Amino acid sequence: MEARARIPVSPPHPNPTASYWHTPLSPLANHLSAKTLPETIDTVIIGSGISGAMVAWNLLSAHPSQSTLMLEARTACGGASGRNGGHTKAASYRTYATHASELGKAEALRIARLEHANILATHAFAKEQGIDCENALCETVDIIYDPATFKQAVVAVKMIEADVRPEEREEGGVGAYKIWSKEEAMEKFYVAGENESEAVKGKEEVVGALSYLAGRLSAYKFVTGVLGLCVEKGMGLFTHTPASDIKPVPDAKDGFTWEIRTARGAVRAKNVVVTTNGYTANLLPEMQGRIVPLRGQITAQRPGPKARLPTLLPTTYSFIYRNGYEYMIPRPVPTTPEGQHIVIGGGLGRLPNDGASEFGTCDDSILNPETSRYLKETAKGFFGERNWGEQGEGGKERIVQEWTGIMGATTDGVPFVGEMPGKKGLWLSAGFNGHGMVLCFKSADALTHLLSGGAPDEIDWFPKSFLLTEKRIRESVFEGRRDMKL
Numbered sequence: 001m002e003a004r005a006r007i008p009v010s011p012p013h014p015n016p017t018a019s020y021w022h023t024p025l026s027p028l029a030n031h032l033s034a035k036t037l038p039e040t041i042d043t044v045i046i047g048s049g050i051s052g053a054m055v056a057w058n059l060l061s062a063h064p065s066q067s068t069l070m071l072e073a074r075t076a077c078g079g080a081s082g083r084n085g086g087h088t089k090a091a092s093y094r095t096y097a098t099h100a101s102e103l104g105k106a107e108a109l110r111i112a113r114l115e116h117a118n119i120l121a122t123h124a125f126a127k128e129q130g131i132d133c134e135n136a137l138c139e140t141v142d143i144i145y146d147p148a149t150f151k152q153a154v155v156a157v158k159m160i161e162a163d164v165r166p167e168e169r170e171e172g173g174v175g176a177y178k179i180w181s182k183e184e185a186m187e188k189f190y191v192a193g194e195n196e197s198e199a200v201k202g203k204e205e206v207v208g209a210l211s212y213l214a215g216r217l218s219a220y221k222f223v224t225g226v227l228g229l230c231v232e233k234g235m236g237l238f239t240h241t242p243a244s245d246i247k248p249v250p251d252a253k254d255g256f257t258w259e260i261r262t263a264r265g266a267v268r269a270k271n272v273v274v275t276t277n278g279y280t281a282n283l284l285p286e287m288q289g290r291i292v293p294l295r296g297q298i299t300a301q302r303p304g305p306k307a308r309l310p311t312l313l314p315t316t317y318s319f320i321y322r323n324g325y326e327y328m329i330p331r332p333v334p335t336t337p338e339g340q341h342i343v344i345g346g347g348l349g350r351l352p353n354d355g356a357s358e359f360g361t362c363d364d365s366i367l368n369p370e371t372s373r374y375l376k377e378t379a380k381g382f383f384g385e386r387n388w389g390e391q392g393e394g395g396k397e398r399i400v401q402e403w404t405g406i407m408g409a410t411t412d413g414v415p416f417v418g419e420m421p422g423k424k425g426l427w428l429s430a431g432f433n434g435h436g437m438v439l440c441f442k443s444a445d446a447l448t449h450l451l452s453g454g455a456p457d458e459i460d461w462f463p464k465s466f467l468l469t470e471k472r473i474r475e476s477v478f479e480g481r482r483d484m485k486l
Helices: 050-062 093-103 105-128 147-163 182-189 219-232 277-283 352-358 369-375 378-383 440-451 470-474
Strands: 040-046 068-071 136-144 178-181 208-216 236-238 243-248 258-262 265-274 291-301 315-321 324-332 340-345 399-410 416-419 426-430
Touching: 040 050, 040 258, 050 068, 050 219, 050 426, 050 440, 068 219, 093 105, 093 147, 105 136, 105 147, 105 208, 105 219, 105 440, 136 147, 136 182, 147 208, 147 315, 178 182, 182 208, 208 315, 208 324, 219 236, 243 277, 265 440, 277 291, 277 399, 277 426, 291 352, 291 369, 315 378, 324 378, 340 378, 416 440, 426 440
Parallel strands: 040 068, 040 265, 068 236, 136 315, 265 426
Antiparallel strands: 136 208, 178 208, 243 258, 258 265, 291 340, 291 399, 315 324, 324 340, 416 426
16 A cells, blocks of 8 residues: 555546536536636635635635635536535444544544534535535435444444433434344345345345434535635635645745746735645645545446335435445435436445555546446345346446546545644645545634634644644555545
8 A cells, every 4th residue: 555655646637537416517617717816815725625615615704804716626626525425424433443542532532523513514504505405414324244344333333322422322413323133224224135236246144234313415516505605705716727836935025925836827825725635745745645545436326117215215325344335325316217316436345455456546537447347236236136126238227427536545544634834824624535525514614713823722622633743744654544444
């Protein structure tokens, strides 16, 4: 993995695979606020995903007199936020025991509570601002196919239940979990007793399941909705304007201490916020090997004409096996006979060497054919052909669309949030390890607090392990994604 982490990080590919979520494109997709960049700006934000959008919103709300500019290499929300699985799901129990062992119980609880709060805050913000983004809180279920993994999962859940406050164990709380037997899971969640995918070697039987609070939404619609609000508040938005370099301005007595260079010219800023996730090391070389690009792959599938699933599945899913997991949401599509599409992605754990080939990869213009072969069989495999319905000729008509996107994996499994050491006014919020939907919103709150002059101690709800420090950078050794196994 260290060799994969050393692969130089390139800029975003100009012609990525078409994302399912980008149809239809937002009116802001190709937005240019002006023909040329301004000479100076108070804050430049690089990247237009959830992190960039929420930092912009926070700054514009807290400091309306200050100027804000956003640069995006591709179309608006053209990166991971516009290419993900639409799943606001924490699965905090899967990392809780590790965090408690390495960071202490207090920090492990702080992380779990942040993830839970992030889910609630994201959905609440969308509702409050009237953003039409298929916003729904719901139950989620983890169907587990490996006895040892299920046993460890139950132990971890019991740990969380013991450590949280009593009210947090109530329905919808951070410590509220339900445990299901194999038979209960098959009946309640419409899954087959064993994986029926022809692409899976060996027998994988359902052992049990866990359910808890999560949600689903179109992150693309959410982000472009926020960007629209920000543009209305005066933010400059420049799409198709990749930043090529960030340099300090020598002897900048006017306070504009950073110069950001682009093909449209250069702009000087007092603060620069980098929210480019997997691409971060392309602009910040010191993050090479600390935030490592990771290509993910997702499909949207339609159930067969004789499917025995509800018109809209009431829960979201993860399907967890010995070496990894897949994630899935139902998306309502009332214009189709089936009434829904099944958005399911993953497959990393099915590849050789735990998917090592996908680490260090920045190219989301192509599909991995081995992953494609596997993902095509996933919905039928997990739900079973009886529930999934007729496959037809080879099942090809079941695949609505398939696409890839680039995530950012970190050495210690948590993001980097804060000011770059020794570089006053240069800020970073990135490295979300495929869990940006449950980390970005609140991380943006924390970053905005710090950028506005607040002290870290004033945000005691934010995990200290997330803060960007020289020690974290210096001691980082990349060993791969840390959430694939319990």
